Amino acid sequence: MTPLQDLRAAVEAASAALRDGEAATAPTVERPRRDGFGDYSTNAAMLLAGSVGAPPREIAERLGTELAQRLGPRLERYEVAGPGFLNLFLADAWHAAALAEVLAAGDAFGAGGAQQPERILVEFVSANPTGPLVAASGRHAAYGDALAAILAFHGHDVQREYYLNDAGAQVRKLGESVQARALGRPVPEGGYEGEYVAELAAEIPDSATADPDRLAQEAVARMLERIRVTLARFGVRHDRVFSEASLYEGEPSAVRRAFAALEASGHTYRSEGALWLRTTTFGDDKDRVLERANGEPTYFASDCAYLLDKQSRGFERQIDVFGADHHGYVARLRGAFQALGGDPGAIEILIMQFVHLINAGDRSAMSKRRGIFTTLDELIDDIGVDATRFFMLQRSHDSTVDLDLALAREQSNENPVYYVQYAHARIHSMLEKAGEERVAAALAAAGAATGDDGLAGSLEPAERALVKKLLAFPDEVAEAAERRAPHRVAVYALELAQDFTAFYRDCRVVGAEPAAVESFRIALSVAAQRTIARALGLLGVRAPDAM
RNA sequence: GCGCCCGUAGCUCAGUGGAUAGAGCGCUCGCCUCCGGAGCGAGAGGUCGCAGGUUCAAAUCCUGCCGGGCGCGCCA
Numbered sequence: 280m281t282p283l284q285d286l287r288a289a290v291e292a293a294s295a296a297l298r299d300g301e302a303a304t305a306p307t308v309e310r311p312r313r314d315g316f317g318d319y320s321t322n323a324a325m326l327l328a329g330s331v332g333a334p335p336r337e338i339a340e341r342l343g344t345e346l347a348q349r350l351g352p353r354l355e356r357y358e359v360a361g362p363g364f365l366n367l368f369l370a371d372a373w374h375a376a377a378l379a380e381v382l383a384a385g386d387a388f389g390a391g392g393a394q395q396p397e398r399i400l401v402e403f404v405s406a407n408p409t410g411p412l413v414a415a416s417g418r419h420a421a422y423g424d425a426l427a428a429i430l431a432f433h434g435h436d437v438q439r440e441y442y443l444n445d446a447g448a449q450v451r452k453l454g455e456s457v458q459a460r461a462l463g464r465p466v467p468e469g470g471y472e473g474e475y476v477a478e479l480a481a482e483i484p485d486s487a488t489a490d491p492d493r494l495a496q497e498a499v500a501r502m503l504e505r506i507r508v509t510l511a512r513f514g515v516r517h518d519r520v521f522s523e524a525s526l527y528e529g530e531p532s533a534v535r536r537a538f539a540a541l542e543a544s545g546h547t548y549r550s551e552g553a554l555w556l557r558t559t560t561f562g563d564d565k566d567r568v569l570e571r572a573n574g575e576p577t578y579f580a581s582d583c584a585y586l587l588d589k590q591s592r593g594f595e596r597q598i599d600v601f602g603a604d605h606h607g608y609v610a611r612l613r614g615a616f617q618a619l620g621g622d623p624g625a626i627e628i629l630i631m632q633f634v635h636l637i638n639a640g641d642r643s644a645m646s647k648r649r650g651i652f653t654t655l656d657e658l659i660d661d662i663g664v665d666a667t668r669f670f671m672l673q674r675s676h677d678s679t680v681d682l683d684l685a686l687a688r689e690q691s692n693e694n695p696v697y698y699v700q701y702a703h704a705r706i707h708s709m710l711e712k713a714g715e716e717r718v719a720a721a722l723a724a725a726g727a728a729t730g731d732d733g734l735a736g737s738l739e740p741a742e743r744a745l746v747k748k749l750l751a752f753p754d755e756v757a758e759a760a761e762r763r764a765p766h767r768v769a770v771y772a773l774e775l776a777q778d779f780t781a782f783y784r785d786c787r788v789v790g791a792e793p794a795a796v797e798s799f800r801i802a803l804s805v806a807a808q809r810t811i812a813r814a815l816g817l818l819g820v821r822a823p824d825a826m
Numbered sequence: 827g828c829g830c831c832c833g834u835a836g837c838u839c840a841g842u843g844g845a846u847a848g849a850g851c852g853c854u855c856g857c858c859u860c861c862g863g864a865g866c867g868a869g870a871g872g873u874c875g876c877a878g879g880u881u882c883a884a885a886u887c888c889u890g891c892c893g894g895g896c897g898c899g900c901c902a
Contacts, residue, residue: 307843307844309844311844311845312844312845312846312847312848313845313846316845320844320845322843322844322883325844325882325883328882329882335882360845361844361845362844362845362882362883363882364844364845407902409902444902447901447902448901448902449901449902450902452902551900552900553900554900555900564828564829564898565898567900568899568900569900570900571900572900573900575900577900577901577902578901578902602896603830603831603895603896603897604896604897605896605897606829606830606831606896606897607829607830607896607897607898608897609830610829610830630830630831630896632831632832632895632896633895633896673838673839673840673850674838674839674840675839675840677830677831677832678831678832678839678840679831679832679894679895679896680838680839681837681838681839682838683837683838686837686838686851692864693850693851693864694850694851694864695849695850695851697864698850698864698865700864701862701864701865704862704864705861705862705865708861708862709861709862712861713861762842766839766840767840770840770841770849773849773850774849777849780865780866781866783861783865784865784866784867787860787861788861789861790861791861825862826862826864
């Protein structure tokens, strides 16, 4: 149990005592906006006003008495404020004990908070292998990877998957485009015009004469390899690349088996020669074709087969990360998932809004087909992996982001990511100065903290603030995981770095007197360093020892 | 027309029921005897798109409207 969970439990117990065990909405225990409002503040009294039948401030007073009994000397004092808040002022001993728990948790601090661990499959990026990854793919990659990392840290069993569209018309167009380039002809109508097409034509020995289908497969394989290299450079690794084409292999193929399952479920029908799935049953605005009148399966057909395959692999939850331009597919996929017997609560389709790269105020329109785009590689060359990831992870996935390249480039040294990394490097340097022995001794002393070690009443505001910021980490991880919001970890990392920097400014660490103070501050610095490293690690951003 | 997302400081964005709404950048003024100045402090800057409603309490929840993005194929 973390120090904060402890505190919450005490507040809830006190609250329950006042209302005679009657059920009620759980009170909040949170850091108030203003320092004068205590270390933590609870709204419990206001929630109790209805059932207890007394003015909130009066209830708060009684609650304070209850709580003081339960917390003993850990609670320095309390105040009733505003409409009925109970503000709690915790003793230095409480802070020291809390730090001890943070350190004792070690690498597991903030981990494993999931109430119900699940096997989760996260599908992300899944960009068509008909061109290089573009900057927008970078946002998908950073988001999906960080989300997977956070979910895993939270206690889930997570698989990362890339769904490869290596079947169908787009792939054929790529093959035709490569061959056209090899023959020095213009690419066909609707083909791909990017420079990489010419590169592929030059790379593939028999590109001028090869059978178009085989050439297409070869081109896709090479594009996938390029994509893999880019992702690896970006720090993103998938556990599996799932081939769409494989869904058409075997007898019967996975697509055929999906059709059979859907037909057996009674949700399909034939009309105008085509096979339809009645997705409107599940809230879609129109039914969808699985197999065209000419016998060709649609793209949606392989989607269904993929959904079925994922179901058969025993995941308790499927999370798909899609681009905003694909949000129109959400309803039909959810419909197909349910038609295949899936629990609608077990599939989540997260929509990533766009990222606009802005050059000197110009929004560059992108078109993979016409070869007009900024690739992820170019973006990384420009502003670096860490800045790219941090920038893209700072914002909520459902908010469009304008990334001003000129600004990011110019100010790369003042980018928030460097600020956080700098704090980490600075702690490393400081601890080196202190020396291994003193650090080890400080950690041992902090672990033995009982609150009666000469620190009482001596903690500086910045030290207390930093302890409380550290304590917030498990909740931030939980929020980030449960709300699929990695950006909360990015925001937290920045705040933690700020609180550390304020502490560093106000409190001499190495050489501080008396020894107990130096010891405490070294231990606090170690906890801050570990937590910064962990937060950055979850985002896929490096935590360097020196810059 | 219908559906999804967004509208918060000059700009880019946090903040999904609590007190006097925040950060970064930009701007103004100050700070390098001292553990890393890639830093620190102070300041200016906001009808939280608009209007109703729910609530002891709304940027946050509900309804309507306005503005922006995206989507609405037997395309992929």
